[in-house]
Amino acid sequence: MTQNVLLTGGTGFIGKHLTDVLIEAGYSVSVLSRSDRENTPRVTYYKWDLNKDYIDENAVLNADYIIHLAGEGIVEKRWTKKRKKVLAESRVKPVELIHSVLKRHDKKLNAFISASGIGIYGAVTSHKICTEETPPADDFLGMTCQVWENAADTIESLGIRTVKIRTGIVLGKDEGFMKKVAPSFKAGFGAVLGTGKQYLPWIYIEDLCQIYCKAVTDDQLHGPYNAAITDNTTNSRFSKILASLYGYTIWLPKAPSFILKIVLGEMSEAILTGQRVSSEKIQKTGFEFQCTDLEKALINCLK
Template sequence: MKNILITGGSGLIGKHLIERLQAEGHQVSILSRNPENVKGVKAFYWNPQKQEIDRYCLLGINTIIHLAGESIADKWWTSERKKEIVESRTLSIALLYKVLQETKMSVGSVISASAVGYYGDRGEELLTEDSNKGTGFLADCCQEWEEAVDKGAEMGFRVVKFRIGLLLSKDGGALMEFRKIVRNYMGSDLGNGKQWYPWIHIDDLVGMFAKAVSDSTYQGTYNACSPSSVRNHEFTQEVAKALHRPLWPIKINKVILNIVLGEKSSLVLMSTNTSSKKIEKQGYSFRYTTIRDALRSIFS
């Protein structure tokens, strides 16, 4: 049994993960700007922007799970917004490390989210955890995020980072945006439709985090993506099939997407064909390996 502190515990991943970890018998607490409003789990106050935190949150903690971070999709990417996105991920973990150093408390493990955006737009290249960082805002953000987390390794902690792909869940995230479009009979390819989407079902992602909590052989970086990335055309086609809607034989031009979304268009136009071999060799067994089965479990 572990005593776990989660940042970003009120988010999509956090809610599912808390349920899983509590079911496995772990003691779980979270950090929140409004702990008095949190139900079902112990909550401590923090405000990373103001560098404020209830230091008792780390008492007895042996595992930190770092999920905190502003959404990359809900606002226009202004310079100010980009700064918020990066600092919400870096200043938050830095605050915890600062408290650990000042109080001489220690944790055994730090398990963090990251994203496949680290690789940037890479076309047909098969990407492993050893592949170089890509270019663009998402790649730079992920690099700063991971570097902030890696300071835990310098302090002697076991550090695990999951580079998460397109998350499939009925409770929110990018899939629900695709669902909206397709249900309104507007499903079609984005860009040329050939870009690779690495995806993962919420149950598998939560399973990976849970395994990393209990299995100390997990260490370093892992691509948190299914063994079968799909192209944008196939992904949209499968969503359309699952919802019994048509997929129109047209393509939404890259220029139009750039006008509508600005720099955020990279979220749907970027091609990132990631390999899951490392985590499979680690012993993780995927529950969902095909996009069709994953979508059926969500939309059925």
């Protein structure tokens, strides 16, 4: 019998790619959506509304696995007090709704897999290499990721294998991070941000999807895993390679940190800082990254 994987955030950048990968691997896919959508031969849609604390319970009851990707974009808007609340609640509320259904019906999943972020290690730049054992930071990014993961732990408390994927910058064609940075570079106005020394741990979209698939298929996986290439890429290196692929050398001066702080407010921390992370734990499970060269990854994004 075909096993079903339910996705939250299934209509987003990562969710759309992951849907294709899961279907190719032989799973059926269901997606929770805020809007009414017609089912397709490939995907079954279920309705939910976080503002009304509503979820179609059949989505959860019919699932063998749940992958939680939903959450408002961290760098979409300034971090006002209201926005910070939205960023946290958009990640935690879905888990609360799912938890309530699982507990009420004593439903046992094969696994619950939640997105998280390397932001859990904090908005700082240092030479320290962060592993899954590194304590969460007490700044906004660190605390947001921590409450995100704490929510996932409530599913684990029900006796369900739970995996947390701490994701770096995801690179993919015309979407996600590239959708934000590529236009200015393509126009010839690429620039290094701040000092440029901040690390930029990245992962190609296909590798990320394969990590999620491994979390589904390998019942030995549990707890947190860093999902990022360990190659010490900095914002400066990333910017110079991207500019070169568009046929020029960066000519603009570095975008001053103080200007970005004025324009973006506290959110500038997510852009002006970055730590190194280790991917050793996920690799020890037998997972092999297929795209480890930044230039090749960016070429794939620009095709």
